[in-house]
Amino acid sequence: MYKAKAYAAPGATSPLAATTIERRDPKETDVQIEILFCGICHSDVHQARNEWSGVMPTVYPCVPGHEIVGRVTKVGSAVKKFKPGDLAAVGCMVDSDRTCPECKAGLEQFCPNFVLTYNFPDKDTGKVTYGGYSDSIVVDEHFVLRVPENLNLAGAAPLLCAGITTYSPMKHWRVGKGKKVGVVGLGGLGHMGVKFAHALGAHTVVFTTSPNKKDDALKLGADEVVMSKDANEMNKHAGSFDFILDAVAAEHDLNAYINLLARDGNLTMVGAPEKPLPVAVFGLLFRRRSFSGSLIGGIAETQEMLDFCGEHNITSDVEVIPIQKVNEAYDRVVKSDVKYRFSIDMASLKAE
Known part of the structure; x- marks a missing residue:
């Protein structure tokens, strides 16, 4: 395990604040990513404020973020698709059972045993998964995506959900x-x-x-x-x-x-x-x-979407903010006061 900087919600009515979390060391099929940008999704607000308590109660501290773009810093010995220095992305899922009919059809989003990027039971730590409001993340290669080099990275982050x-x-x-x-x-x-x-x-x-x-x-x-x-x-x-x-x-x-x-x-x-x-x-x-x-998409289709965006130079229209303005951004998301997504510049986390 190693320590990572992050922003977390300590409770349903508390503002997000700087903290330190534990990430697992990369296993043989894992990719470690330095997070460069993370989009803010309205579901982040719902989760941080425990507004889905009847369906998906929030476990605190909660580190939101499932629109992650970054650069690979380390790979496990069995990783084939990525090497250090590559651009990479992580979306709403970080694992599934990979054996059910849905997974075999490339529809991991419908797997009964999928693992969401945050606030889901984490078999490696015994706690819950922590999302992209952090300086790094470790994810199995199967759930890591390639990012076309020509895309603006801040605008590319929301592609992973929106x-x-x-x-x-x-x-x-x-x-x-x-x-x-x-x-x-x-x-x-x-x-x-x-x-x-x-x-x-x-x-x-x-x-x-x-x-x-x-x-x-x-x-x-x-x-x-x-x-x-x-x-x-x-x-x-x-x-x-x-x-x-x-x-x-x-x-x-x-x-x-x-x-x-x-x-x-x-x-x-x-x-x-x-x-x-x-x-x-x-x-x-x-x-x-x-x-x-319809609910997001499978890993293969998400890669297809990113490649399509690369071919057509499509990114989300974003307002880039430092992590220190995340609570203000949450209030603005609720008011629909953004054109059209927030993207957090995670370099700002180094100041914490």
């Missing part, structure tokens, strides 16, 4: 040229959805409640922007979409978007509203429409 969360359902539902795609909500997830839909060649339409986001949506790659509260604008698109990605976590009318789907069209949720939302079944029945959800 990126794959939006890329995976688009690939699953075959978004591409000749398709009409909608993106509901222009936040951390939504802005990545727009970039991917555009890069995949689809006619991309953004739905928003904020008129001041129209220019941003067009700059990000949208072909059209629809004010979702304007019934006339919505009706013009009735029955015309092949796929709609819903990235809104607040309460909203799902049926308004289901009615915009063409025959065999799909609406996929990646936002996670706290309360159940009603769905009118008849809206699905008459055009064989479908309604589904």
